[in-house]
Amino acid sequence: MNALTGTASPADPPHVTVTTSWDDGHTLDPRLAALLERYRLPGTFYIAPRNREFTPAQRLSAAGIGELAERFEIGGHTLTHQRLPQLTDAAAAEEIRGGRVELEDIIGEPVTSFCYPRGEYTPGQVKLVEQAGFTLARTVRRSSLRPGPALELDTTVNAYAHRVDAPLALRLAGGRPWRAARLFLAWDELAVHWFDRCLREGGVFHLWGHSWEVDARGDWARLERVLAHIADRPQVAYRTNRELLRLAA
Numbered sequence: 001m002n003a004l005t006g007t008a009s010p011a012d013p014p015h016v017t018v019t020t021s022w023d024d025g026h027t028l029d030p031r032l033a034a035l036l037e038r039y040r041l042p043g044t045f046y047i048a049p050r051n052r053e054f055t056p057a058q059r060l061s062a063a064g065i066g067e068l069a070e071r072f073e074i075g076g077h078t079l080t081h082q083r084l085p086q087l088t089d090a091a092a093a094e095e096i097r098g099g100r101v102e103l104e105d106i107i108g109e110p111v112t113s114f115c116y117p118r119g120e121y122t123p124g125q126v127k128l129v130e131q132a133g134f135t136l137a138r139t140v141r142r143s144s145l146r147p148g149p150a151l152e153l154d155t156t157v158n159a160y161a162h163r164v165d166a167p168l169a170l171r172l173a174g175g176r177p178w179r180a181a182r183l184f185l186a187w188d189e190l191a192v193h194w195f196d197r198c199l200r201e202g203g204v205f206h207l208w209g210h211s212w213e214v215d216a217r218g219d220w221a222r223l224e225r226v227l228a229h230i231a232d233r234p235q236v237a238y239r240t241n242r243e244l245l246r247l248a249a
Contacts, residue, residue: 014202017237018195018230019044019244021138021155021208023077023115025051025060028211033068035224039231044073044241046115046138048081049102058212062106069106073240075113076100076134084121092125097132112136113241126151136245138208145194145203150248153241156198157191159209159223188222195230204247205230 018041022032025047036043045068051059060068068074078084079098087095096114103111112135116125119140129137130151137151144154191207198205207226214223230236 014200015237016198016202016233016235017204017239017244017247018042018233019204019206019239019241021046021075021115021206021241023208023210024048024054024081024212025065025077026054026210026212027058027060027064028215029060029068030064031220032211032214032223033072035220035227037071039227040238041227041231042072042238042240042243044075044113044138046075046077046113047103048077048079048099048117049106050079051077051081053081065103065106069109073113073242074103074107074111075115075138075241076103076111076132077115078117081117083118084116084125089124089128093128093132096125096128096134100132100134113138116140136242136248138241140208143194145198145201145205147204147206147244147248150245153206153244153248155206155208156194156204157187157207159187159191159207159214159219159226160217161187186222187219188226191226192229195226199233199235204244 020041021044022029023046029045033043047060047065065074076099078095079102080095082095084092100111114129114134114137116137116139135150136153138153141154142156142158144156148154195205214220
């Protein structure tokens, strides 16, 4: 950094931030949290405390949520994980607010980050999230190294192989078919690619996913490979989602 002008010199490394987030509030979340701890990585766990898509036995208990909160950020994910655009404004507002109230009662501290269930929301529901007291909200949009607006935060990579990503993989591979195939078929290859690009160009590398989905697809080794690759980099700032607020547009 030039001390007189405050501008970066060509020798200055790009500013890189790493964040991770994990959705839904499943009983497998502590297993994922243990991996994050092993590699000293931050995590934001977005939890719907009465998630209708899980059986009661699959939902992380209040005690489990409290234990996660001792080490990681807890974020809102509505009360029951309903699809917000299918609700009336009043019902959506109650889902958004109710999830926050219940989580705050459990962990005894403010919950200020939110994630839209399935990434689905209307423009009006962004305002409902803000009115409920959230200052940051994450979407499921991927393939970005820029966080974007605070209440519509973009991400980089999902811990899941999306079959719609063939054109993206081909573009990222510079038209090389074999490299594109690896990026397309293996989300860990895609994650490593994006992280290495972030190291070169700067920005925010945001990895997100679901513990239950990692387990269902037998992807724990892939996840650990990515966590080991992105961890313990001296030039990287490691932050929770909440701490991205000052970087958001």
